[in-house]
Amino acid sequence: MCGRYTINIGRQRFETVYQVQAPLEFQPRFNVAPTQLAPVIVQGEKSLEASMMRWGFQRPNQPQPLINARGETVRQLPTFASSFRSRRCLVPATGWYEWQTSNNKKQPFYLNSSDQEPLAFAGIWTPSETGERFSIITTGANLETSHIHNRQPVIIARERWKVWLSDSPLSELEAMLEPVEVGGLSFYPVGTRVGSVKNDDEGLLQELLLSDKGDDLPLFPH
Numbered sequence: 001m002c003g004r005y006t007i008n009i010g011r012q013r014f015e016t017v018y019q020v021q022a023p024l025e026f027q028p029r030f031n032v033a034p035t036q037l038a039p040v041i042v043q044g045e046k047s048l049e050a051s052m053m054r055w056g057f058q059r060p061n062q063p064q065p066l067i068n069a070r071g072e073t074v075r076q077l078p079t080f081a082s083s084f085r086s087r088r089c090l091v092p093a094t095g096w097y098e099w100q101t102s103n104n105k106k107q108p109f110y111l112n113s114s115d116q117e118p119l120a121f122a123g124i125w126t127p128s129e130t131g132e133r134f135s136i137i138t139t140g141a142n143l144e145t146s147h148i149h150n151r152q153p154v155i156i157a158r159e160r161w162k163v164w165l166s167d168s169p170l171s172e173l174e175a176m177l178e179p180v181e182v183g184g185l186s187f188y189p190v191g192t193r194v195g196s197v198k199n200d201d202e203g204l205l206q207e208l209l210l211s212d213k214g215d216d217l218p219l220f221p222h
Helices: 011-018 078-086 158-164 170-174
Strands: 004-007 029-032 037-043 048-055 068-070 088-093 095-102 105-113 119-126 133-140 151-153 185-189
Touching: 004 088, 011 088, 037 119, 068 078, 078 088, 078 119, 078 170, 088 133, 088 158, 095 151, 119 158, 158 170
Parallel strands: 048 133, 068 133
Antiparallel strands: 004 029, 004 095, 037 048, 037 088, 088 119, 095 105, 105 185, 119 133, 133 151
């Protein structure tokens, strides 16, 4: 799954990479959490448009929002099917966090592109009484990262961003819901401060040296 992610680039870099005007409320983030507002890109009438949406589909009488949609079932499930057909979006990101569970201990890892370039997660969105909401589509992890977590967000290659937002056949779009190729990601352990939504600073990306004794030591910040 994807439960926390980053979009830690400035406004000018955002607009250069994604070729769209950044929302007025946009600011770099190191710990985007469910129910928070984050930038999302959709296909407008004439060009791409970016706006702030809230992360997680809200279900009636359910307190927990649906922050992820499984790529294997997104086209069929009633909650997501109509959004997949006609309300797809790109979720700008620079990386994301996953928690590895081992010996009853949860260790967070930070994952991002091996070339350190910004990413775009495959997303869907829906209107609601409290504003537009989005969910990130996930798929099985690739062989390189499955030891950390068995799921990962679907990352749309830059040359296919416009295809994802187009009226292409659903079968073609569904075929894009694949894990990143081996070698496409870098990853390393980080501190547990990321677990608190109150923390949103560059220090969250500092790499840890994991030891068998449990005395994890910080390395140089990334």
